[in-house]
Amino acid sequence: MFTAERFLPRPNRWVEGGGLLVVNGRVVRVLESASEVKRVARESGASLRDFGSRLLIPGTVCAHAHLELSILADQLESGTEMLPWIRDVIRRRADATRTERERAAVAGAHSLLSSGTTLVGDIDSCGGAALPPSTTGIRRLSFREVLDGGDPKRRAETLASIDLPLEESAGRLEGISPHAPHTVSAELLEHVARLSERRKLPVQIHWSETPEETEWLKSGTGPFSKLLAQSPMTSGLDLLDRAGLLRRSLSLVHGNCPDDGEPSRLAEHGVALVHCPGSHLFFERAPFPLELYRKAGVTLALGTDSLASNLALDMRREMRLLRESEPGLAPEEVWQMATLGGAAALGRSGEFGELSPGAFADFALVELEESQRDSALDRLTMSSPPVEEVWVGGSPVSGESATEIPPGA
């Protein structure tokens, strides 16, 4: 059992002097008062851990990252055009050894964990660059990235690598990520749709990140025509729809330049959208059309993306950047995106991003003096408060104090 003077079990819930009853790593009860904590401790015989004046919050959910690209930290320049950036990423990633990539990925996972993130949706493009969870303590939902660039030979190899018998793929294929509608053929998208339905796998896809990719998809013109073969002459969302991918198990990443009506289509099909404020800033993109998605009722989540296009793997900074770019947005909504929204985007609502009965006891303790929910949410989403401890499944995994990122970074 855990108790603290203040808890924020969900964005809209503030508990003073209460506690959490945890059994087998999951929250069984949220206790509302000190007297209830005492009574339940007495009746259940459970040991009680008191966190005192530190604020207890659920671990945040980073809904999109590429931990393996942590190898590129501080190597690429902000404001670069997309095509030269992609070439640079591919070249530098190929130069690194597997050990170097794994080491960098572990460091990236530690950075997320020590800043209060307990679950990350991580794109694995190399296959088997998987981090053993025990090396970091963070929970990682790994999306195996696939792309064929319209090349049938590459498609056949990709299919062979993902369509394994169930027993062989156990623990290796938790989700699939066709890279993006402009880099994956319709045939491969359809295959992923069938496989994900059969195996109940979540799917994550980069979508509508740049005006150039949407131009090439719809008309075959623009800078991408030099790099990509034959345009499908239709929108990325139509391609995903035709493949049968527009459903609740899908999350899309970026969505910077949606066409009219596309946010409503996402909402209709229960597709979540992951916004990556730090990556958005890195590429100096036009303002993110957050209001279109909010009005349409799309489930929104936040991600760090990778250190190839971001300065830090720290969800506190992502929240702050979002608030700076959207001054009218309520702190509660930002916190919701970083917790419940992330869990929903990864298809794990009710299990992560909140401390409610049935959810995993994944939480962080932060040094924060605020005694009201509103002011605490304001600080949590704006001022990167120090994270003192992180617990996953009811056990401590990190006692290091995470370094605060200076404002403006």
Ligand SMILES: [Zn+2]
């Ligand atoms: Zn990405």
